[in-house]
Amino acid sequence: MSSIVKPTTSKNSGLLKRMWDAKILYLILLPGLIHLILFKLLPLFGLVIAFQDYSIFKGILDSKWIGIEHFSKFMSDPYFWKLVRNTLLLAFFNLLFVFPIPIIFALFVNEVRLSAVKRFVQTLSFFPYFISSAVIVSILYKVLSPQGGLVNQMLNLAGFESVFFMADPGWFRPLYVMLNVWQLFGYSAIIYMAAMTSIDPHLYEAADIDGANRFKKIINVTLPSISSTIVVMFILAIGQILTVDLDKILLMYNPSIYDTADVIQSYVYRQAFASDGFPNYSFGAAVGLMQSVIAFVLVMMANKVSKKYSESRLF
Amino acid sequence: MKKFSWFDLINNTLLVLVALLCVYPFVLIMATSLSDGKAVVAGSVYLLPKGLNLEAYKYILGNERLGVTAGLLNSLFYTVVGGFVAVLVTFMTAYPLSRKRLIGRYTIMLLFLFTWVFEAGIIPNYIVYNGLGLVNSWLVMILPMAVNTFLLIITKSFLDELPYELEEAAVIDGANDWQIMWRVFFPLSKPIIATISVFNAVYIWNQFLIPMIYLQDRSMQPITVILYNMIINSSKGGTSLENITVNGVQLLPQNLQAASIFLAVVPILLIYPFTQRFFTKGMLLGSVKG
Numbered sequence: 001m002s003s004i005v006k007p008t009t010s011k012n013s014g015l016l017k018r019m020w021d022a023k024i025l026y027l028i029l030l031p032g033l034i035h036l037i038l039f040k041l042l043p044l045f046g047l048v049i050a051f052q053d054y055s056i057f058k059g060i061l062d063s064k065w066i067g068i069e070h071f072s073k074f075m076s077d078p079y080f081w082k083l084v085r086n087t088l089l090l091a092f093f094n095l096l097f098v099f100p101i102p103i104i105f106a107l108f109v110n111e112v113r114l115s116a117v118k119r120f121v122q123t124l125s126f127f128p129y130f131i132s133s134a135v136i137v138s139i140l141y142k143v144l145s146p147q148g149g150l151v152n153q154m155l156n157l158a159g160f161e162s163v164f165f166m167a168d169p170g171w172f173r174p175l176y177v178m179l180n181v182w183q184l185f186g187y188s189a190i191i192y193m194a195a196m197t198s199i200d201p202h203l204y205e206a207a208d209i210d211g212a213n214r215f216k217k218i219i220n221v222t223l224p225s226i227s228s229t230i231v232v233m234f235i236l237a238i239g240q241i242l243t244v245d246l247d248k249i250l251l252m253y254n255p256s257i258y259d260t261a262d263v264i265q266s267y268v269y270r271q272a273f274a275s276d277g278f279p280n281y282s283f284g285a286a287v288g289l290m291q292s293v294i295a296f297v298l299v300m301m302a303n304k305v306s307k308k309y310s311e312s313r314l315f
Numbered sequence: 316m317k318k319f320s321w322f323d324l325i326n327n328t329l330l331v332l333v334a335l336l337c338v339y340p341f342v343l344i345m346a347t348s349l350s351d352g353k354a355v356v357a358g359s360v361y362l363l364p365k366g367l368n369l370e371a372y373k374y375i376l377g378n379e380r381l382g383v384t385a386g387l388l389n390s391l392f393y394t395v396v397g398g399f400v401a402v403l404v405t406f407m408t409a410y411p412l413s414r415k416r417l418i419g420r421y422t423i424m425l426l427f428l429f430t431w432v433f434e435a436g437i438i439p440n441y442i443v444y445n446g447l448g449l450v451n452s453w454l455v456m457i458l459p460m461a462v463n464t465f466l467l468i469i470t471k472s473f474l475d476e477l478p479y480e481l482e483e484a485a486v487i488d489g490a491n492d493w494q495i496m497w498r499v500f501f502p503l504s505k506p507i508i509a510t511i512s513v514f515n516a517v518y519i520w521n522q523f524l525i526p527m528i529y530l531q532d533r534s535m536q537p538i539t540v541i542l543y544n545m546i547i548n549s550s551k552g553g554t555s556l557e558n559i560t561v562n563g564v565q566l567l568p569q570n571l572q573a574a575s576i577f578l579a580v581v582p583i584l585l586i587y588p589f590t591q592r593f594f595t596k597g598m599l600l601g602s603v604k605g
């Protein structure tokens with residue numbers, strides 16, 4: 001074999017030779033590389049407009065640099081703090097319900113002994129996950145409509161007045177969270193159910209001998225056995241806490257409920273794409289950059305912590 | 316025979332109810348779309364259609380002004396073409412990155428991961444896409460979706476697991492990298508290809524924000540945006556609907572909207588049996604191993 005692998009005198013030419021030998025691999029990689037550069041890296045450079053007074057007609061190179069003016073402007077704007085508050089509250093309530101419900105659901109599905117029932121429940125429960133938010137919110141509008149929507153019909157039958165849910169700021173957070181729970185719990189439960197399949201059956205037999213009932217077994221055997229999965233999922237959820245479902249918010253909100261529904265990302269969207277007014281790209285980009293930096297730090301911290309707890313991690 | 320237990324009875328009943336709750340809204344929409352408007356306005360449609368008819372679907376699909384047919388066809392086009400491109404590019408990116416000989420593979424992977432975690436945001440994206448001429452171009456529904464980093468990771472980890480000896484054997488037979496990828500590794504990757512095909516198809520079919528921002532031209536809009544304009548945004552310059560009577564059947568906006576919503580769900584219903592098999596596996600692979 002020594003005739004094939006020749007020792008190279010220069011390290012550099014060896015490297016080039018190895019790259020040349022893999023030339024077809026690089027050609028195969030080309031489309032993905034172009035995608036990476038155009039759609040993933042170039043927008044990062046586009047972030048410099050946060051420090052400019054960007055005009056789409058002048059372009060990035062000719063627009064005026066203004067430093068951190070946009071940042072100081074929104075930091076001193078009370079509305080920005082309202083956005084931060086709305087974002088955090090929405091994320092907090094979302095985590096409070098969207099996180100534990102799949103675990104509880106998985107624990108009870110795990111207790112089902114009839115495999116037909118188990119399959120039926122699983123199949124139906126993660127159907128909503130695949131449906132577009134545009135469809136789901138459309139259905140929500142129909143069901144909650146003050147003109148003959150199912151929920152208001154029920155309210156009227158019970159002797160209550162109709163409620164215009166989609167125009168009431170007090171209802172936005174509960175509706176957003178409920179919709180997320182409904183859409184995600186079946187799908188999120190999959191990971192816990194998978195963790196449960198690897199629990200040693202002897203543990204249950206031992207618990208039987210100790211006279212434990214079903215609830216005792218759930219609490220003392222199943223739950224501890226999946227605790228590391230729960231911890232990891234929780235840390236990852238914390239890392240992504242600022243990631244609101246922008247599609248859903250844009251579909252659900254309207255000016256009458258901005259008071260609770262307007263979050264950082266929807267505000268950024270309006271800065272650039274609202275039909276009324278002149279687009280303020282730079283200011284929006286600055287607000288968006290702020291959010292991205294905080295989200296990035298959170299994800300990195302979460303990833304670091306989750307590495308400590310188990311082999312599983314985000315990357 | 317197992318012993319009867321109250322726990323099982325209550326648990327099974329509750330879980331079945333929860334599961335039914337997950338699909339009930341779709342059943343209600345379907346029932347409304349198939350009912351006579353008179354029954355809908357009387358509030359008597361809960362589960363089964365009253366005055367069963369297909370007039371709402373005929374009206375929706377035959378009425379160009381509403382844009383539902385065009386929206387469905389657009390969505391289908393984006394999903395099929397975009398899904399194909401995405402699977403092709405994702406596989407062709409994951410394969411070289413899974414070969415240890417490829418110098419620079421860690422850096423490239425790191426850049427993918429970094430841009431996944433650190434989002435530039437919608438405005439910098441808009442400026443770049445605008446520069447690339449993607450505003451009001453159907454390519455905006457194809458090209459930016461070509462590589463989803465999460466799917467790239469699960470495809471790469473699948474390829475990482477395949478034995479290296481396969482490649483050695485093919486090299487001895489005189490195959491080059493292009494041939495090895497397609498003739499040796501691609502056939503072995505069918506499970507992961509199926510998974511990412513379904514992921515990509517659902518992802519593109521459900522897109523809302525991208526077409527909202529980039530496709531102002533109504534003739535290019537997918538069904539999600541058409542639905543938004545018809546149902547949610549109808550009072551603010553969206554698509555308006557009127558009460559009409561066709562063949563003795565009353566069609567209310569509710570019927571027509573329900574029919575449009577249901578049409579947007581049908582393709583998902585059709586691929587749902589496959590999603591079940593592949594999605595679950597894919598998700599476990601992705602979230603556990605990364």
